[in-house]
Amino acid sequence: MAVTHHARHTITIDAPAQAVYAIIADAADWPRVFPPSVHVEQTPLGEGEEILQVWATANDEVKSWQSRRRLDPQALTIGFRQERSTAPATSMGGQWQIRPLSKARCEVVLLHDFTALDDAPENVEWINRALDHNSEAELGRMKSTAESAGQLGELLCTFEDRVRIEAPSAEVHAFLWRGEQWQERLPHVARVKLTEPQEDIQVLEMDTIARDGSRHTTESVRVSLGSSRIVYKQLRVPPLLTAHVGAWLLEESEGVTTAVARHTVVINPSSVTLLGPETTVAGARAFIRDALGTNSLATLRHAKEFTERSPAR
Template identity: 30%
Template sequence: MSGADPLTARPEVRVRAPAATVRRLLTDVTAWPRIFPAVVHAERLDDGSGGPARVWVLREEHDEVSVVTVRQVVDHDGRSVRFRPDAHADALLPLGEDWSVESPAEGESLVRLDSGVADLAALRAAAEEESAESPVYLEFADSVTVAGAARDVYDFLYRLEDWPEVVPHVATASVREIGPHVRFVEIDNAGPNGPVHTTEAVRIGFPHRTIVEKHRLLPPLASLHLGRWTVEESPGGATVTATHVVVIKEAGVASVLGEGTTLAEARTWIRGALGGNSVVVAEQAREYAERRAR
């Protein structure tokens, strides 16, 4: 009998992207929310590239978010990447544990998960989107200058449950606290002439500088939506920036925007809709902070 023994076979996937791209995604903590579905946010605990990382993991089965410290070990030849959670981790880490990345042909990779649990398909999709400079990947940011305190801007952005009173496109908003500065949020967004769209997200606040969110309930137009609010002190006040990362689901473009809509047109529409709504929220945060500064 030929073929791999099913008891010892390791999950693997062939990727139409260079091995260097795959390895970079595996070792870049800022990419983990994009390539690992259960990772909401990740950040280094130091300024170096090889230190431990703190990872916020969504446990769907328990409806909670847990925080795990992970150490990363990369072999000198770059072919293997290992993740080691701290001793207090209470569940399997959805980043996998031992990865090997080989280059069977130019522009291609063979990725094996030697141990642990992870979504290889999500890693493959992200690597191929990046390698091909795919038009389905969209990242953009908008900033507003505020003549007020950064703390007040952050407070407005964090208290999302108050938005229906002042933000025109937010019809309803509800939150559920699941940990210190960690919330499940649900918002009904109402367009001026369109139907109400409900969004659900996991939101993590880092007072008084950053709020990150990963959307759990996605529209037919997207397979991924990450958001980030950044508040920075600046001369005379603060600057608030809204950043979005979206992966467009090509199969959903026609159902949302109509038959014949191109990816380029979908990108423009998403940029305008999400960016426009974020600017409206940022302007309300500006007004709130500036009133408090008077």
């Protein structure tokens, strides 16, 4: 009989318990909040239950699993159980507990229970190490997010650009997904290193060249969700940001594709002066909008040129 192992992680947060509960409940927003989370598909089932499909990093690997959650906003608890676990775990579940300490302070308890493949010590150690790293990262970022919630409206920035492409979405998707070819296809990409841990998952590291000639290195996890969507999360963000997630969205009608590049970023307010001693958060927002939008539009315009002159056209 498999041995069930347990883990417990806690943190105290200077924010109302209901506000912290809301952060945990909104799983679709986890990639912006929690460092390990790459993407979450959230499907309500009714009566407080839902299914989550989660992509996240664990011990520098990208994992994906499906969980069922039960939310209880009155008790301030959220229970979860993986329906399909990823090796070396053979089962995983647990519960979030939010305990009010006062009107403006609470304790968060994160409990896990799991079984490991063959109950091998190295598998148990791998899972415990991943739980320790991810749980501490999630709780730490949850604390900073909840305690700075009043500033989020100014620091959070979502924007998108779109290009009309006279080609099927599958061809546009192929151009965007084959990132290992971007060094030859995109002038602003100087170096690419791409690995595919699974068919629909990539880790993309690349150097991009800004208009001022400076070079910037980024590393992202990308997930392909059919031929109409590629979502990604930047694992290494520049000092100006604390989070950057995005998506390539493709909508086809009668052989014509509307391609959308969407970005969501959170500005690091302590770093805006890197752009100049007098720079404000508003100035940083404008700078980031221009820098990211310029590169995304360049990629989409090259996708347009490439696919529209394809021999199949």
